[in-house]
Amino acid sequence: MSGKNDIYKPRPISGFLEWLPEVRLVEQRWLDQIRAAFEQYGFCSIETPSVEEIDVLAAKGGDADKEIYGLRRLAAEPGEDDTASGGGRLALHYDLTVPMARYVAQHFGDLVFPFKRYQMQRCWRGERPQEGRLREFYQCDIDVIDMDEVSLHFDAEIPAMTLDVLSRLDVGPVRLHINNRKILQGFYQGLGIEDVVNAIRIADKLDKIGHDGVIQGLTEELGLAPSVASKCVELASIKTADTGFADEVRAFGIDNELLEAGLEELTFVMLELAHLEKGTVVADMSIARGFDYYTGTVYEGKLVDYPDFPTVCAGGRYDNLVGSYSRQKLPGVGISIGFSRIFSKLVKEGRIEVGAKCPTDVMVACLPGSSRTDLGVTSRKLRERGFKVEMYHEAKSLKAQMKYASRKGIPYVWFPANAEQENHEVKDMINGEQSVVDIDTWTP
Amino acid sequence: MSGKNDIYKPRPISGFLEWLPEVRLVEQRWLDQIRAAFEQYGFCSIETPSVEEIDVLAAKGGDADKEIYGLRRLAAEPGEDDTASGGGRLALHYDLTVPMARYVAQHFGDLVFPFKRYQMQRCWRGERPQEGRLREFYQCDIDVIDMDEVSLHFDAEIPAMTLDVLSRLDVGPVRLHINNRKILQGFYQGLGIEDVVNAIRIADKLDKIGHDGVIQGLTEELGLAPSVASKCVELASIKTADTGFADEVRAFGIDNELLEAGLEELTFVMLELAHLEKGTVVADMSIARGFDYYTGTVYEGKLVDYPDFPTVCAGGRYDNLVGSYSRQKLPGVGISIGFSRIFSKLVKEGRIEVGAKCPTDVMVACLPGSSRTDLGVTSRKLRERGFKVEMYHEAKSLKAQMKYASRKGIPYVWFPANAEQENHEVKDMINGEQSVVDIDTWTP
Numbered sequence: 001m002s003g004k005n006d007i008y009k010p011r012p013i014s015g016f017l018e019w020l021p022e023v024r025l026v027e028q029r030w031l032d033q034i035r036a037a038f039e040q041y042g043f044c045s046i047e048t049p050s051v052e053e054i055d056v057l058a059a060k061g062g063d064a065d066k067e068i069y070g071l072r073r074l075a076a077e078p079g080e081d082d083t084a085s086g087g088g089r090l091a092l093h094y095d096l097t098v099p100m101a102r103y104v105a106q107h108f109g110d111l112v113f114p115f116k117r118y119q120m121q122r123c124w125r126g127e128r129p130q131e132g133r134l135r136e137f138y139q140c141d142i143d144v145i146d147m148d149e150v151s152l153h154f155d156a157e158i159p160a161m162t163l164d165v166l167s168r169l170d171v172g173p174v175r176l177h178i179n180n181r182k183i184l185q186g187f188y189q190g191l192g193i194e195d196v197v198n199a200i201r202i203a204d205k206l207d208k209i210g211h212d213g214v215i216q217g218l219t220e221e222l223g224l225a226p227s228v229a230s231k232c233v234e235l236a237s238i239k240t241a242d243t244g245f246a247d248e249v250r251a252f253g254i255d256n257e258l259l260e261a262g263l264e265e266l267t268f269v270m271l272e273l274a275h276l277e278k279g280t281v282v283a284d285m286s287i288a289r290g291f292d293y294y295t296g297t298v299y300e301g302k303l304v305d306y307p308d309f310p311t312v313c314a315g316g317r318y319d320n321l322v323g324s325y326s327r328q329k330l331p332g333v334g335i336s337i338g339f340s341r342i343f344s345k346l347v348k349e350g351r352i353e354v355g356a357k358c359p360t361d362v363m364v365a366c367l368p369g370s371s372r373t374d375l376g377v378t379s380r381k382l383r384e385r386g387f388k389v390e391m392y393h394e395a396k397s398l399k400a401q402m403k404y405a406s407r408k409g410i411p412y413v414w415f416p417a418n419a420e421q422e423n424h425e426v427k428d429m430i431n432g433e434q435s436v437v438d439i440d441t442w443t444p
Numbered sequence: 445m446s447g448k449n450d451i452y453k454p455r456p457i458s459g460f461l462e463w464l465p466e467v468r469l470v471e472q473r474w475l476d477q478i479r480a481a482f483e484q485y486g487f488c489s490i491e492t493p494s495v496e497e498i499d500v501l502a503a504k505g506g507d508a509d510k511e512i513y514g515l516r517r518l519a520a521e522p523g524e525d526d527t528a529s530g531g532g533r534l535a536l537h538y539d540l541t542v543p544m545a546r547y548v549a550q551h552f553g554d555l556v557f558p559f560k561r562y563q564m565q566r567c568w569r570g571e572r573p574q575e576g577r578l579r580e581f582y583q584c585d586i587d588v589i590d591m592d593e594v595s596l597h598f599d600a601e602i603p604a605m606t607l608d609v610l611s612r613l614d615v616g617p618v619r620l621h622i623n624n625r626k627i628l629q630g631f632y633q634g635l636g637i638e639d640v641v642n643a644i645r646i647a648d649k650l651d652k653i654g655h656d657g658v659i660q661g662l663t664e665e666l667g668l669a670p671s672v673a674s675k676c677v678e679l680a681s682i683k684t685a686d687t688g689f690a691d692e693v694r695a696f697g698i699d700n701e702l703l704e705a706g707l708e709e710l711t712f713v714m715l716e717l718a719h720l721e722k723g724t725v726v727a728d729m730s731i732a733r734g735f736d737y738y739t740g741t742v743y744e745g746k747l748v749d750y751p752d753f754p755t756v757c758a759g760g761r762y763d764n765l766v767g768s769y770s771r772q773k774l775p776g777v778g779i780s781i782g783f784s785r786i787f788s789k790l791v792k793e794g795r796i797e798v799g800a801k802c803p804t805d806v807m808v809a810c811l812p813g814s815s816r817t818d819l820g821v822t823s824r825k826l827r828e829r830g831f832k833v834e835m836y837h838e839a840k841s842l843k844a845q846m847k848y849a850s851r852k853g854i855p856y857v858w859f860p861a862n863a864e865q866e867n868h869e870v871k872d873m874i875n876g877e878q879s880v881v882d883i884d885t886w887t888p
Contacts, residue, residue: 017493044469072514117465154837408556
């Protein structure tokens with residue numbers, strides 16, 4: 001706490017981003033482009049509160065809760081029951097999937113299915129910040145939820161949309177890795193592995209702990225035979241840009257219905273995506289996704305230019321997610337784009353080209369001969385014509401006014417007609433040319 | 445906590461709003477219109493984190509802190525030092541003014557002055573929810589900050605912008621009440637009142653406790669003579685739609701420099717706003733604004749259709765706000781629009797006209813004769829032409845498909861050309877007409 005005359009020198013808060021206006025302008029343009037793309041596919045927007053009841057977040061299980069920020073009312077006394085204010089009962093959401101599932105269950109009767117929604121909001125996680133890991137971040141999610149069954153076509157449309165969206169931004173090439181949990185589960189079951197969940201969890205660390213580490217984990221932790229553990233690692237090495245993966249998996253000779261169902265589903269999805277540029281989509285048997293609510297197709301996208309950078313979009317198909325909050329069977333499939341992760345990485349790499357520090361098209365200069373009415377009428381007329389216009393309010397030197405326009409990156413300065421000057425004139429701040437113009441017809 | 449097979453039935457959280465897709469569509473359109481209006485005046489966007497350090501929020505003083513939500517990491521053990529995760533050190537912001545002041549101080553060297561920013565974000569207050577009072581709400585703020593001095597013209601431009609913005613939305617007429625703190629302070633000082641701050645605080649309750657209540661407060665709490673207390677109440681009753689207020693105040697015959705400065709400033713602002721429709725702006729000597737950081741012009745806006753509903757926009761001029769975080773003198777003036785307060789009121793009053801449940805212009809139907817390629821190519825072509833297009837993915841009965849389009853409010857259904865049907869056809873869902881169309885030239 002500071003006294004009245006003290007100065008509290010603010011510092012950046014680790015893991016929480018904020019941008020200068022010129023960067024924010026680009027961020028806003030990107031968010032607008034993503035939203036426009038989502039709407040081009042007919043997805044509707046929803047927003048949920050920033051908080052959920054802790055019980056709602058906990059109902060999904062998993063170990064996400066260790067990162068959750070709960071709320072407490074600052075003024076609550078220690079031991080005071082603060083639940084009426086939401087203190088102790090509410091927490092900031094850590095993703096947009098759980099809130100969406102809760103939303104669908106809660107508003108079930110008012111929604112039309114298949115329900116296709118996009119959601120672009122901040123999420124919070126109390127993690128230790130590191131590259132690509134923030135405490136507050138925008139996610140841009142798309143999901144389709146349907147009653148009883150959701151068409152497998154969506155398993156292809158969702159990643160196609162995601163790639164379309166990302167291709168409209170300057171993020172460089174993106175590669176989407178697709179797998180199907182049924183392939184992993186069926187394959188592991190077919191090998192006689194009992195603790196499939198933990199085997200998948202260990203094999204999912206291939207990138208981090210390597211071939212030998214996975215073998216060691218599978219044999220030591222789960223007691224698998226080395227030959228079985230080897231097959232798990234061999235499966236994970238299968239990656240094809242077409243439907244070739246299916247034959248490679250079938251070559252193991254494992255007879256399992258779930259495995260076969262997974263191979264058929266993934267083949268269907270890969271064929272539906274065949275119109276995309278070759279290599280954009282890869283069937284990749286190493287992809288598992290940590291969350292245990294995924295039951296079919298799973299996705300992970302990477303920036304090709306930064307292979308060591310974490311996943312930038314991810315998702316999958318879930319059959320029972322909404323089921324935590326409703327007896328109605330509501331399966332779904334979706335992808336989440338880690339917007340802030342991508343944007344902050346590209347800012348850091350110097351790949352975001354920033355321009356003006358404000359949206360202004362025209363600054364109306366304040367000349368000694370101009371009355372307030374001249375300035376006001378000119379500004380209003382230009383605004384009515386659709387331009388973004390700011391007035392310079394003080395009769396400072398022309399030099400000071402031009403410096404302001406130039407530092408903010410304003411492209412045009414307007415000198416209004418007045419008692420001393422019959423015509424409107426405009427100065428182009430890029431090439432320095434000044435010319436007489438007509439206010440009703442001028443265009444940049 | 446729920447077990448694996450339990451269902452956690454979600455309930456709405458008091459004070460936190462969420463909308464169905466058809467309402468959200470309107471909300472989003474309104475937010476877009478506000479943003480477009482702000483940008484038409486050349487204001488730049490900034491976003492700050494949802495949290496600030498508790499010390500930053502506390503540096504502003506006042507009694508706002510009783511409503512602040514602090515963060516705690518759920519998994520932190522009682523007594524554990526959780527400050528590294530931000531737990532115990534961070535709190536959700538309760539307005540956008542304090543974060544803006546902190547932002548300006550922190551990024552001072554990178555900003556161009558006068559710095560004109562708008563900011564549209566959620567804020568949080570742990571208050572007891574009641575009409576017009578939410579725990580999570582969008583505010584839309586505009587402020588101008590300058591070095592050493594900020595032009596008085598902005599004291600007029602800021603409310604003019606606000607009224608322009610609100611006139612673009614269907615909120616009905618808005619009346620903006622304007623005063624100047626110097627008038628109040630100078631008048632009270634001129635009356636010989638010592639505890640001016642508390643006198644203003646009591647007189648500010650005129651609306652709530654009435655004439656007699658204020659007189660009682662001023663005489664009993666502050667020991668003022670009844671004749672002096674009466675004058676305070678008489679001052680508060682002065683309201684004029686032009687600059688007539690100045691003569692009415694001067695008629696008290698109080699000689700005070702600050703009072704005279706306030707009268708001159710407010711006269712200037714009222715003259716600058718004279719081009720607005722008569723009665724939209726009222727010089728109102730009863731307006732004080734609770735926050736003690738206001739030092740000149742103060743504003744409060746009301747919805748004329750709902751006179752008992754709380755203030756929907758408010759703000760003023762502050763000379764020292766940023767000064768809590770910087771030794772540089774950075775005065776400013778701004779207004780905050782209580783977006784969620786207005787929007788939720790109009791929803792409640794049934795004044796928000798909702799339409800479609802999704803942004804889709806065209807649904808491409810899935811006919812038995814169509815191949816996936818027919819559907820996909822048609823959809824992509826229409827999207828390239830700028831339409832918002834969704835594909836119906838399953839070959840369900842035409843009736844089921846039409847019902848889906850109709851329930852979502854999709855205006856056109858497209859029947860793609862295919863092996864059995866040479867031409868594209870489109871059905872207008874409003875008038876029911878179906879016609880043969882050319883995909884390259886069709887317009888709704």
